Amino acid sequence: MFDRLLFSKIDNAPLLIFRVFFGILIALESFGAIATGWVNETLILPRFTFNFIGFDWLQPLPGNGMYFYFLVMGTFGVFIALGYKYRFSIIGFTLLWLGVYLMQKSSYNNHYYLLFLISFLMCFFPANTGLSIAAKQNPSLRTNTMFAYVKWIIVAQLFLVYTYASIAKLYGDWLDFGIIDILMQQRKDYPLIGPVLQLSWVHKIIGVSGIVFDALIIPALLWKPTRKFAFIISIFFHLLNSIIFQIGIFPYLALAFTVFFFEPETIRRIFLKGKQGYPANNCEAPHNKSLILLGCGIYLMIQALLPIRHHFIKDDVLWTEEGHRLSWRMMLRSRTGKIQFKVVNKADGAAYMVKLKDHLSKKQLRKIAAYPDFIWQFSQYLKKEQKKKGNSVSVYAVNSKVSINGKPYKAFIDPKVDLANETWDHFGHHEWILPSNFGNKSK
Incomplete structure (x- = not known):
């Protein structure tokens, strides 16, 4: 039964159409990042970037190099679509x-x-075996079949994303709609819909529908009796998200994924009229079956475990942010902070307060005080800058306070700890983050 589920030969129309949509969307994402100024603001203007810790060697290209970088990515997107x-x-x-x-x-x-x-x-999927320049140039490449595991690993990935997103919303500030009030307040100046988004009953609808949609959308798309209704709801939900939250291509990528939930003959009838499908459903184990099972198993295990790692880290993830990323904790909190950095020369004890505007962009200034990894990385940056001048220094975060979801500011970083001398633990707690005193860990 397991073999039939994963290794049946099925029609590949959904994969071919998804490849086209995917290529178009990533091309738009890449070219759009240049056109909107995102590349300039995020990667060119800053003196340094807050990279993922451990990837300090990975820096933006100098000068206008990142424009060419994104042009190449956009071109790859066009090639993928074609x-x-x-x-x-x-x-x-x-x-x-x-x-x-x-x-x-x-x-x-x-x-x-x-x-x-x-x-x-997609690097491993046979997504160019039809509706492609490659298949026209090399007819021997053309086929209208694929193994079913291609579909099911996409479905499994989406199930994990939406399920964890739904579970993460089951905490106080979402359930009492407090965080939604804040998110909508930030959008009060939107034309036409801005005033509507301030209504309390709208906040309740957004809060409840966010949990229900994320929890049920994948099962509803999989079950044929509810599939069309779920698709209509998906269109409304994702387009509304696009308008309200302006989150780039994701709403449209989410809609593109739905091709994997409809019958292949439906996809062919809509997008590939006149193209012959693959009506059979034969089980045919590939020669590298064991390797495929091992690879898929490891991949999905990692995806299932990463989002729950914060449960094994001391204190509340809502406060510490430890274990927040890569966990599908989306639209859950609003953080603001206040901070000062004091640099002390170890040789003579001379100290000075850092002028953050001399080092950080406007976007970085909005982040630096509220996120512990940003605070630690900036401390390391200050240490390195002073080392270039021949100085050995200590760096302290003083007057550090954070407000989460509009609540009163609370002391955040221990001002007595030399952050320049601290190491970063990707899977553990950092004691220089002061206790949250929330009472219960955020689930």
Whole structure:
């Protein structure tokens, strides 16, 4: 039964159509990042970037190099959509996107992480065996079949994303709609819908529907009797998200995923009229079956475990942020902070307060006081800058306070700890983050 589920030969129309949509969307994401000024603001203007810790060596290209970087990614997207040099293009895009994802966190977004994961999976899929330049140039490549595991690993990935997103919302500030009040307040100046978004009953609808949609959308798309209704709801939900939260291509990528839930003949009838499908459903184990099972098993195990790692870290993830990223904890909190950095020369005890504006961009200034990894990284940066001048220094975060979801500011970082002398633990707690006193850990 397990073999039939994963290794049946099924029609590949959904994969071919998804490849086209995916290529178009990542091209728009890449070219749009240049056009909107995102590349300039995030990767060119800052003196340094807050990269993922451990990837300090991964820095933006000098000068206008990042514009060319994104132009190449956009070109890869076009090639992917056309099915031209597919394997080279998808691997190239995946590596470049991973690079830009890891070299900055000032614009961290869960959807950027999902885009990398899907790009990574697409590197292994036979997505160019039809509706592609490659298949026209090489007819022997053309086929209308794929193994069913291609579909099911996408479905499993989406199930994990939405399920964890739903579970993460089951905490106080979402359930009492407090965080939604804050998020909507930030959008009060939107034309036409701004005033509507301030209504309390609208907040209740958004809060409840967010939990229910995330929990049920994948099962509803899988079950044929509810599939069309779920698809209509998906269109409304994701387009509304696009308008309200302006989160780039993700709502449209989410809609593109729905091709994997409909019958292949439906997809062919809509997008590939006149193209012959594959009516059979034969089980045919590939020669590398064991390797496929091992790879898929390891991948899905990692995806299942990463989002729960914060339960094994001391204190509340809502306060410490330890274990927040890569966990599908989306739209859950609003953080603001206040902070000063004191640098003390170890040789003579001379001290000075750092002028943050001399080192950080406007976007970075909005992050630096509220996130512990940013605070630690900036301390390391100050240490390195002084080392270049021949000085050995200590760095302290003083007057550090954080407000979460509009609540009163509370002391955040221990002002007596020399952060320049601290190491970073990716899977543990940092004692220089003061206790939250929330009472219960956020689930």
